[in-house]
Amino acid sequence: MALKTGDEYLRSIKALDLKAHMLGKNTSDLDQHGLVTPSRRAVAYTFDAAHDPETRDLFCVESPLCKDVVNRFSHLHQGPEDLVSKVRMQRLCGTGTACCFQRCVGMDAANAIYSTTYECDGKHGTPYHSRFKDYWAWVQQQDLVVDGAMTDPKGDRGKRPKEQVDPDLFLRVSERRPEGVVISGAKLHQTGMLNSHEILVMPTLTMRPGEETWAVCCAVPTDAKGVRYIYGRQASDTRKLETHTMDVGNPRFGGQEVMTVFEDVFVPHERVFLNGEVDFSGIMVERFAAYHRQSYGGCKVGVGDALIGATALIARMNGVEKATHIKEKIVEMIHLNETLYACGIACSATGEATPSGNYLVNMLLANVCKLNVTRFPYEMARLATDVAGGLLGTMPSAADLEDPVTGPYIRKYLAGAPDVDVVDRMKVLRLMENMVAGAGAVGYLIESMHGAGPPAAQRIMIGRQADLEGKMARVKQMLDIA
Numbered sequence: 086m087a088l089k090t091g092d093e094y095l096r097s098i099k100a101l102d103l104k105a106h107m108l109g110k111n112t113s114d115l116d117q118h119g120l121v122t123p124s125r126r127a128v129a130y131t132f133d134a135a136h137d138p139e140t141r142d143l144f145c146v147e148s149p150l151c152k153d154v155v156n157r158f159s160h161l162h163q164g165p166e167d168l169v170s171k172v173r174m175q176r177l178c179g180t181g182t183a184c185c186f187q188r189c190v191g192m193d194a195a196n197a198i199y200s201t202t203y204e205c206d207g208k209h210g211t212p213y214h215s216r217f218k219d220y221w222a223w224v225q226q227q228d229l230v231v232d233g234a235m236t237d238p239k240g241d242r243g244k245r246p247k248e249q250v251d252p253d254l255f256l257r258v259s260e261r262r263p264e265g266v267v268i269s270g271a272k273l274h275q276t277g278m279l280n281s282h283e284i285l286v287m288p289t290l291t292m293r294p295g296e297e298t299w300a301v302c303c304a305v306p307t308d309a310k311g312v313r314y315i316y317g318r319q320a321s322d323t324r325k326l327e328t329h330t331m332d333v334g335n336p337r338f339g340g341q342e343v344m345t346v347f348e349d350v351f352v353p354h355e356r357v358f359l360n361g362e363v364d365f366s367g368i369m370v371e372r373f374a375a376y377h378r379q380s381y382g383g384c385k386v387g388v389g390d391a392l393i394g395a396t397a398l399i400a401r402m403n404g405v406e407k408a409t410h411i412k413e414k415i416v417e418m419i420h421l422n423e424t425l426y427a428c429g430i431a432c433s434a435t436g437e438a439t440p441s442g443n444y445l446v447n448m449l450l451a452n453v454c455k456l457n458v459t460r461f462p463y464e465m466a467r468l469a470t471d472v473a474g475g476l477l478g479t480m481p482s483a484a485d486l487e488d489p490v491t492g493p494y495i496r497k498y499l500a501g502a503p504d505v506d507v508v509d510r511m512k513v514l515r516l517m518e519n520m521v522a523g524a525g526a527v528g529y530l531i532e533s534m535h536g537a538g539p540p541a542a543q544r545i546m547i548g549r550q551a552d553l554e555g556k557m558a559r560v561k562q563m564l565d566i567a
């Protein structure tokens with residue numbers, strides 16, 4: 086059975102030789118680095134949950150590909166039940182970590198590549214699908230973490246890849262060799278890249294004839310020669326390097342975003358899954374995006390659960406939990422969060438089989454889900470900020486709490502309801518600060534807006550999927566209009 090524990094995962098990642106740069110330094114001790122360890126613990130959570138008696142039924146699933154029990158994060162969905170279970174699993178991880186746990190992108194990429202390569206082979210006689218099946222069966226058996234690398238830097242957004250001043254602004258095949266291809270370029274905003282064993286590179290947009298060079302999908306080990314990482318900053322991130330964990334807000338877990346540079350990286354043929362077939366680049370992008378938009382109906386809802394819990398707790402600690410408007414605000418947060426979950430479940434329950442056999446979400450509903458995700462977490466953050474009070478942005482540090490001069494003042498003047506410990510109240514406020522304005526807001530807010538594409542991308546897909554012609558035809562029929 087290929088199921089790593091969290092500790093086994095951490096050891097396997099430590100063994101990789103990753104070329105990372107962080108805060109101006111070439112960093113080799115990623116394993117010990119204060120900025121990195123919370124994000125690794127968040128990924129480890131997805132491994133431990135597969136062993137926890139309370140959650141393992143949801144996280145473990147029989148894979149027809151490798152004919153073994155695998156972690157659902159590497160599963161190819163075999164029916165609507167699998168799609169629903171995926172969302173339930175993501176919610177659970179979000180609730181448990183209160184952050185982005187980083188393991189969804191690879192799962193979403195794999196499911197998109199699986200069906201796209203099948204259809205590409207059917208049309209072009211290419212060998213991609215069987216290659217991908219071999220590759221992914223290996224990933225499942227090894228229980229690996231795979232990053233999904235779609236987003237190119239894109240340079241001037243008004244120009245196509247070949248019109249850019251620098252062709253590397255979209256990742257491309259820079260050389261074709263008998264035994265494989267060489268890729269050059271970069272992928273931005275890579276979630277959990279330094280916590281991953283493998284990278285699935287995909288095109289960032291629908292390529293057109295003449296843009297074959299940029300229509301590439303392949304798998305690269307994260308420690309491959311020529312791959313270099315530059316760590317993304319997050320608000321208040323260096324609090325993780327301080328001695329007082331309370332000021333971090335989320336003391337155990339956190340997210341990770343990385344800029345990844347591919348400098349003449351060689352990829353052997355057996356790891357190449359699209360190489361110039363421009364007519365399948367758009368299908369791959371749309372399917373990946375749809376799966377990832379579904380994902381947010383689980384993961385962001387889980388993080389939302391944590392924010393609702395913290396908001397209800399601080400209301401109690403502040404002595405306002407019985408006030409009508411406070412209760413209404415918390416109910417509003419629940420309503421928004423459960424609406425996102427409803428979308429995540431709906432697009433899963435109405436998913437359909439692809440010709441390759443794995444299941445695809447309902448694309449219309451997945452895009453509706455994500456469009457709501459670009460809004461509701463922001464409204465929930467607003468409501469949480471309202472309920473928490475101004476201390477969310479003005480509270481003294483944990484070091485001042487320990488100081489013999491200032492500590493007693495802080496304990497005296499930050500008192501809340503009579504039975505509430507001041508330090509506990511400060512902890513809840515710091516967690517909320519982390520989620521709405523600190524490092525956690527990258528995962529909860531900025532990722533909600535841009536991850537899986539900005540709102541305009543969802544609107545385009547909603548317009549395309551909504552069958553407007555059909556709706557008009559039915560009205561015409563009802564009214565006897567020819």
Ligand SMILES: Cc1cc2nc3c(=O)[nH]c(=O)nc-3n(C[C@H](O)[C@H](O)[C@H](O)COP(=O)(O)OP(=O)(O)OC[C@H]3O[C@@H](n4cnc5c(N)ncnc54)[C@H](O)[C@@H]3O)c2cc1C
Pocket residue numbers: 190233234235236238239242243272273274275276277342527528531532535536537538539540541542
């Ligand atoms: C926290 C986070 C995590 C992420 N994780 C991943 C990941 O793991 N893997 C991955 O591949 N990507 C990831 N992404 C990337 C994400 O998919 C992109 O940020 C998103 O697609 C937007 O692209 P962009 O950031 O380049 O913004 P832009 O494309 O520059 O968009 C900015 C604005 O400009 C508009 N715009 C852009 N181009 C045009 C145009 N041609 N015409 C009109 N309007 C335009 C957009 O609609 C938007 O309003 C992540 C992003 C974030 C923030």
